[in-house]
Amino acid sequence: RSLEGKLRIGLAEQSVLVSLSHAIALSDPRTKLSEDKCGTALDEAVRTVKQVYSELPTYDEIVPALLKHGVKALPDHCKLRPGIPLKPMLAHPTKSLTEVLNRFENMAFTCEFKYDGERAQIHLLESGDVKIYSRNSEDLSVKYPDIMQRLPKIIGPGVTSFVMDSEAVAWDREQKCILPFQVLSGRKRKDVAAEDVKVQVCVFGFDLLYLNGETLTHKSLVERRVLLHTNFNHVEGEFAFAKHMDGSSVEQIQTFLEESVTGNCEGLMVKTLEQEASYEPSKRSRNWLKLKKDYLDGVGDSLDLVVVGGFTGKGKRTGWYGGYLLACYDPDREEYQTICKIGTGFSEEALAQQAEQFKELIADGPKSYYQYGDSPNVRPDVWFEPKIVRLVL
DNA sequence: AGTGCCTGCCC
DNA sequence: ATTCTGC
DNA sequence: GCAGAATGGGCAGGCACT
DSSP, rough: TTTTSSSOOOHHHHHHHHHHHHEEEEHHHTTOOOOOOOHHHHHHHHHHHHHHHHHSSOOOHHHHHHHHTTTTTTTHHOOOTTOOOOOOOOOOSSOOOHHHHTTTTTEEEEEEESSSSSSEEEEEETTEEEEOTTTTBBBBGGOHHHHHHHHHHHHHHTTTOOOEEEEEEEEEEETEEEEOOOHHHTTSSSSGGGOOOOOOOEEEEEEEEEEEEOOTTTOOOHHHHHHHHHOOOOOOOTEEEEEEEEOOOOHHHHHHHHHHHHOOOOOEEEEEESSSSSOOOTTTHHHHHHHHHHGGGTSSOOEEEEEEEEEEEOOTTTTEEEEEEEEEEETTTTEEEEEEEOSSSOHHHHHHHHHHHHHEESSOOOOEEEESSSGGGEEESSSETOOOEEEOO
């Protein structure tokens, strides 16, 4: 976990990469360590290692190559290749169409439907093996034998290897429509046989990162998209290209957004097409924008809820509440029904201040007219008197 | 076999 | 996922 | 602007215990 940078102790991936680069550079006689150039040489080593890691994020490959060939020659030995998942590019959230237009002013861009499913990075190796990886590079291959099976009819002639970025979405084969994420998450994950898959999925491809031995991440999205469309086939209910629209007027985008929502999608992804349009897994990772329907003004609902309990905080939040249990009053049954927990959106100052405020309201236990479940995660560490009402957006 | 609890993933 | 904070 | 670390709902899976 240390090496994977998942310990949550302030030592995460970037720190590990810096340390590794420095260690190798300093112990390698090939690195010239003159007084004035030392810092520059180290920075250069870090840049190289990070760049290589973004294409081939596996220490099993990078460390041996570093030890054998040194930092300089690392890019010649470690390149993007099917079978090793790369960190998928992520998108910046935006709250309005204006924000999107400001950001992409004077640039060619495209809008795509944002499908409500699971990120799926599909790899075809030269050996013929197929691998499917999740957003966090987990191996989902055993979860999707149905996708594996249908792959031959999706890939075009002459395709011997590729890495595709896509979204796997639950699909209703009778109604021929997209189903919510909740349905998809009901799929089995292990020991799945293609024959007894209950929740059907349709794959929506939206990017191509590698094709027939060639890395495409440095090409622009326009180029990658052409390659995607010319080398793969649409297959009804099984594989489709993410729906896109290149228009840039407010009206066109507005209409497209509404269309996406009608089609059971979450909203739009907006991406540059030509300039700054390469696929950058780690460097400029938030190069795309997402425009979700529930971010938009007036679309989301708000509720007045009563704070009935608090959960003791961990880590940075040790010493006050890390989250709260909220309830809604039902006048018919004369009781407070717990609804949800809330744990983000508080600055540290607000958390400290709130802890003071709730100190006065600590109750011995749950009120008789509190209605809550059995599960321990709805049993707060501290119960409160029902005094504080909060507007929840 | 059934239940409850916990973990580790998705979002 | 969302959100805040330190750099 | 980015990386890191808090936190959410909900699901399948797996373990322990009945």
